[in-house]
Amino acid sequence: MGSWPFRYRCHVKRLWNLCMLAELDSWPLTVPEKLHRVMGVIKRQLYVTIIVFSIFLVFTFSFNSYIWSSLKIDSKLQNENLSGYGFRKLLEDGKSSADRPLVPGSQKRLPQCIIVGARKCGTRALLEFLSLHPQIKVADMEMHFFDDDENYTKGLAWYQNRMPYALPGQITIEKTPRYFIAEKVPQRIQAMNSSVKLIVILRNPSTRVVSDYAQVYANKIAKNKTVSRFEDVVIDPRTNKVNTQYKAVRISLYYYHLSRWYLYFRRHQIHIVDGDKLITHPLEEIREVEKFLGLPHGISEDRLYFNETRGFYCMKFQQGEHCLGATKGRKHPDIDPDVLQKLHVEQSLNQSERMADFTDIAKFEPIRKHGRFH
Numbered sequence: 001m002g003s004w005p006f007r008y009r010c011h012v013k014r015l016w017n018l019c020m021l022a023e024l025d026s027w028p029l030t031v032p033e034k035l036h037r038v039m040g041v042i043k044r045q046l047y048v049t050i051i052v053f054s055i056f057l058v059f060t061f062s063f064n065s066y067i068w069s070s071l072k073i074d075s076k077l078q079n080e081n082l083s084g085y086g087f088r089k090l091l092e093d094g095k096s097s098a099d100r101p102l103v104p105g106s107q108k109r110l111p112q113c114i115i116v117g118a119r120k121c122g123t124r125a126l127l128e129f130l131s132l133h134p135q136i137k138v139a140d141m142e143m144h145f146f147d148d149d150e151n152y153t154k155g156l157a158w159y160q161n162r163m164p165y166a167l168p169g170q171i172t173i174e175k176t177p178r179y180f181i182a183e184k185v186p187q188r189i190q191a192m193n194s195s196v197k198l199i200v201i202l203r204n205p206s207t208r209v210v211s212d213y214a215q216v217y218a219n220k221i222a223k224n225k226t227v228s229r230f231e232d233v234v235i236d237p238r239t240n241k242v243n244t245q246y247k248a249v250r251i252s253l254y255y256y257h258l259s260r261w262y263l264y265f266r267r268h269q270i271h272i273v274d275g276d277k278l279i280t281h282p283l284e285e286i287r288e289v290e291k292f293l294g295l296p297h298g299i300s301e302d303r304l305y306f307n308e309t310r311g312f313y314c315m316k317f318q319q320g321e322h323c324l325g326a327t328k329g330r331k332h333p334d335i336d337p338d339v340l341q342k343l344h345v346e347q348s349l350n351q352s353e354r355m356a357d358f359t360d361i362a363k364f365e366p367i368r369k370h371g372r373f374h
């Protein structure tokens with residue numbers, strides 16, 4: 001009996017001798033028998049190695065996928081618009097992340113409420129603020145299901161599968177601002193669920209045009225493309241009037257788009273959020289949305305705070321704070337005041353009389369306000 005290093009050395013030496021067939025000379029066996037035994041030893045070693053290696057691989061893959069799904073590190077986080085949102089989800093406490101059905105009883109469901117736009121009116125801020133509510137689950141990404149024919153043909157099962165897991169009693173919400181202006185969308189949403197709840201967020205239509213222009217401008221600069229001055233795209237040089245063919249102006253013709261939605265949905269199904277007020281008094285607008293969704297207050301005042309550096313409200317979590325990404329709250333360009341005045345007046349002329357059709361609905365207050373020159 002020696003110490004274990006000594007015994008270990010003996011074993012190694014014996015194996016080595018065995019492999020070299022040196023030890024076999026002392027065995028009372030024929031050469032083929034000896035070879036058969038050696039092959040047996042080698043086979044056993046091989047099996048053990050394969051089993052150990054497989055266990056190692058299985059463990060490594062399971063561990064990695066658990067870590068990745070926990071952190072939700074996927075391509076979404078590379079999207080600048082969503083990076084802040086991904087970060088917020090990492091900070092978020094007490095809610096399961098969208099891709100982990102870890103809470104028993106949670107399911108992916110078609111949305112009971114959709115934020116349908118409008119673009120650059122605060123759709124992301126509204127969605128993120130609402131996600132603080134324990135009875136609301138929001139889809140991180142813009143789905144573009146009803147406005148994109150290719151996605152739409154993939155069917156409702158595809159759409160549903162992209163929704164977050166939600167518990168019974170939780171409301172699933174998605175937002176895609178382009179729905180507001182896409183012709184086929186209201187009819188398609190109605191076909192999915194005729195009693196769905198819709199949220200439209202609107203802000204001063206002229207400010208929206210400027211915000212839209214600022215976004216397109218920033219994207220073009222990033223791609224080294226040529227950019228036109230705001231004044232040149234907003235005013236038609238032939239008529240010296242506002243160019244209603246300019247897409248950013250067309251999106252701001254709220255009356256035109258809303259009329260289409262009211263062909264398919266009853267008035268109580270559509271809630272209008274004042275996007276300008278969402279910037280200055282977010283909690284008041286959120287309370288209205290809670291009421292519309294039939295939910296109790298679920299977002300306490302201390303979850304939102306005004307961030308002086310950003311100039312916007314941001315969110316508080318146990319582990320930190322979170323503001324929207326840099327693509328929200330851009331600095332708007334300085335614009336010729338005469339052009340801005342023209343935009344205000346002509347847009348209000350386009351809308352104000354027709355907005356009167358809706359004056360019996362209290363919820364249209366923001367539109368009526370924005371429809372007039374102010």
Ligand SMILES: Nc1ncnc2c1ncn2[C@@H]1O[C@H](COP(=O)(O)OS(=O)(=O)O)[C@@H](OP(=O)(O)O)[C@H]1O
Pocket residue numbers: 118119120121122123124125177210211212214278279312313314324327328329330
């Ligand atoms: N809390 C908070 N933080 C940052 N930004 C806020 C917030 N609340 C509203 N907003 C306004 O949201 C505007 C962007 O609107 P959307 O999110 O609808 O844009 S998008 O259509 O999804 O690109 C964005 O427009 P711009 O200021 O023109 O960038 C903001 O004014």
